Amino acid sequence: MESGEVAAARVWLAEQGVREVPGGWVRDGAPEELLTANQVAHSYAADVFAEDLDAGERLRLAFGLLDLLDEYWVTCEIRFEDDGPDGPLPADVLWEGYRRRLEADRDAEAVTYSLWVDWFEDRTTTAAAFTAVLGRDVDRIVAGPTPDLLRRAVRVLECSGPVPWAVKEPAYRTALRLPALHPALFKGLLSSYHDVYGNLVPAGALELLHRLELPPDTRHFAALRYVLGAGHANHHRTPDAWDEAVHACS
Template sequence: MPGTLLRVSATDIDLALRYLADVGITPIGPNRWRWDDTPPEEMSDEDVAFHTAFEITTDEDLAGVQRVHTALGLLDLTGAFEVLIHLNAYVLNNPDQEVANAFWAGFRDRMAVPKPIEHLRLHLTTFWFWRHTTTKTAFDALLGDDVRRLAADGHLPELATGSLHLRARHVLEDSGSVDWDDKRDVYQAAATVAELRPAVFRALLGSYHAVYGSLDPAEALTMLESLHLPADTEHLPQLHAVLRNGVANHYKDPAAWHP
């Protein structure tokens, strides 16, 4: 399957399967579908997504939230980037807050598994966490709001295990391009949870190496030292050195990073 599927997404999958069945598309095996067209045709996951993702997000017979859930089910079934392209466009152009809420809830669920759908993580890093107009919205919805709430309530240890830990780990690792001012406090809070310190390190590493990575060298250095990572952690000496020298991004001074 494209990624680890959740029990809570079974309803989304059912919606997608019903939609596909209504247009004559049924699963016949891994990455194999039958389309009862004239003549009948066998299709791959990518083929199915290509032929139905846009139709699902523009189907006026489906309520707005139902379009989101059906598209998310199609994503679970196919793992195709095509689904994310059309679902993303639909959500961005829809003023209904319930549509946005369903979208982010679906993304949170799908990031809270051991192995999220590969194209979902790629989509986050190349779109939502990449554009300055969307990074704060996406980061807060996927992790920031929850971490700040837990910090205010004194419940940060809840980030140490379970599905919330998995989501936090994945989102942190993918958040290098999020503006530093929008993620600093979340990184700092996560750094107090021992089980998340490796993820915070990878978040700092990504913040330095991503083309549009964002960090403040002095603040990031203080945070890095607070992690108390093993001395043999890969890339730890190099990251420590560039931050100590005040370099904020690899692409601003590539020669500063010494393998």
């Protein structure tokens, strides 16, 4: 059964003359032209924020459209609105919407990609975004790890590379207390090194790396330990260091 937000988004699209059919979407008046979900998102997602509703209701409608279409572009329109002349969006509705979708037992690629490239890479939003989706809850998650909370923590840790080290290090240290989060924490450390905007402090990251409980053959573990031990903070600042590490550890 569809959630209320998805049902509302479906009704709203129907009011725009767009309906789902087997294999895609069609517009009224042009039923022979099959549209993809991506095309629908690009054509209609921005219009949600022109509706005569309060800001929270418009945002919930946008999240319903995201669930219905599963397209990253919907998250782009959410970010544009937050950063636009009518923004910011209500933070409680915004981050509750992200948290719920990070916890859901369904694909969350559009949401995690949005966090990574739109909220975490932007130094004006990264601290607030990371705190809202994980930082303020990580103690509670580690103390009482339910499946939905674990899904959220794993997904955020894995895409947290661009978050400044000072912001994410406390959450990383808390996550260490729960071995179930160690693989995701390793991916977070790895992306903190490899991402273009990745951020870490080599000594601190190396200390955390040594405390992870991982299979001995974990891919890239030895190379990451090597570059961090040599004091390298980011792959793109010293691009030859990783090749040297891989060769030395092979």
